[in-house]
Amino acid sequence: MGSQGAPAAWDPGRLGGRAGRLRALARLIRIEHTLFSLPFAYAGALIACPERLDARTVVLIALAVFGLRTAAMAYNNIADLDIDQLNPRTRHRPLVIGVVRIRDAWLLVFAGSLLYYASAALLNRYALLLSPLPWLLAMSYPHAKRVHWVPHIHLGIVLGLVVFGGAVATAGMEATGLIDVLRAVPWLLVAAVTLWVAGFDTYYAIMDLEFDRKMGLGSIPARLGVKGAFAASRLMHCATAILLAWSIHAYGLGVIAAASAIIAIGLLAYQHLLIARKGLGAIPEAFNTNLLLGLVISLGIAADVLARLA
Template sequence: MRVWDPGRITRLSKLSVYARLVRVEHTLFSLPFATIGLLVARATNPVIYALSYLALFGLRAAAMSFNNVADADIDALNPRTSKRPVVTGIVSTREALAITLLAIMLYFAAAYSICIPALLYATPLLLLALSYPYAKRVHPLPHLHLGLVLGMSVFGGWVAGMCSTSCTGANLSLSNAPWLIVFGVALWVAGFDVIYSTMDYEFDKRIGLGSIPALLGPERALKIAVMLECLAASLWTLGALLYSGIFAAITSLAAGTVAVGASLLALKSTDNIPKAFNMNLAVGFIALPGFVLDMVA
């Protein structure tokens, strides 16, 4: 099996090292989902969009930086992850925790600037993100935990969007949240995380970390990943139709097709995992234009 880690790092400038620590590209990867939430809420205020993106960056940066600290002991033992910044000492634990704290401050400041409900929901969403590194230590389904972290980006965008029409968020009812899209995104992420975790199957099983590949074996895990992606595509497309419109449903179906195709590619050969991973990076950007069209139509 090909060994590959997008989080590896070599000696670069300090700024570049910090950018790799917080994985700036992960924020870009998350932007379409927060934007979808904003569009479903019919938000039009550009300030709300900017504040939402700042909150998302703070949350993602805090989660990624803290993840490097929380997993340093495990990453040091795994040949695939042994080049990550905190493990190698390129970034110290103190630096990583300082970045985590600064990112959390940015996150809460942005949430407070959006509205009070956004601030109230900020804490549980932060705890969800920061607890992810510990999930694999206690149960075999950390993939669903990670999926929910990204899926809730849609929810966070929706809350911010609803606040854009009322500074108190008085029009916000959780029963109206786009849950089908939230759970569709969550299952999609869980599916490709199952694929990604097959690379650590032997390591996870040896030291007792939880994952579907460690529990059931790589072959069964890859088949489960395909099923998760099919279910995710169905939920996401149905949610897009119900909460947005026909254009969003079409582009969501296209995005789901790419996700399912990526999982089938990985099932065919684990050497295709890096390609499948990169295909999934495009999924949110494929789905997004339909939500924009429904908004302006």
């Protein structure tokens, strides 16, 4: 690995320059994260019960994902405000610099939660019944690092449950019981997404290694050091590759999904090779490749299922 240090000032949540109220609120909840996670919900929905993914369901899934992401991101900023104020890397976030008020952030938590639960209720009774699980996991995430040293797994589960939620949205429409709904969930894909997200969040957390140790916050880098963190990240991404390949076979997916999985696995390898060659300074570049990787996986699966339906 190269000798270049980690870019301590790099923060995706940073609000740069002069910003209006709407831009500040959008940065607070990182609205682009909804676009990052939404395709996974549709992938789960199409694998579970493709014939039930009509226009109404497409819209309600989008509203549910947007609502939950809004509530979770707003609450994450509220819960971490004391930490973000002390961390030099996060001192330019909207809530820290006062561009967004605490009251406004709480309103986003309430409005996002209301939209999420209302959308779940309109989807089907099983979606409403199971909706507290993703909500509780998403809202408890910012507290995970205060309790244990693997909050990256917690975050991964939150993203993995987007696949779960999409599957429940369609399978729950015609299921005769909760067990039928749970059987329809593509659990291999849920696990793949969980470990993929946990893997890149692990090397991302290297940027806060010293700060986390100083504050007594839990993370894999703080516990295992830089080499241990990269070893853990590589292990999780190897498991991701295996689960993606297994998913193609287990769910009867075809050439399009297989090609997308191969590309995604190549992007996983590219991240680690990039950091190994350029050093810790390449963490932002490696991290950002996951935006493309997520689209490749989810849209590849969706395109494959839709092509077979057509």
